[in-house]
Amino acid sequence: MSQTNHKIITCPHCFGEVPYGAKVCRGCQAEIEYGIPDWLFLIFLIFGIWVGWHSSGILAWIIGIAAFFVCCIISERYLFKNRIVFKRKYHK
């Protein structure tokens, strides 16, 4: 038996089947987000800038940017590896 990459995920809003990797649900148009949440990505970015900002020299900036990338990679690979969020936009 060979493993298939065509994983199917189920939308919690419309219970429709969506192929893994799709950006939008075909059933209800909900946006699908994978991996790191946007807010966490922003925190890492601010942290990286903060490190550079409060230190003098180009080396601090390099460390800040490196810290940002390391945090993102660790989060993506381990912490939020299987995170899938369906964001449904409701019409007014």
Ligand SMILES: [Zn+2]
């Ligand atoms: Zn849906």
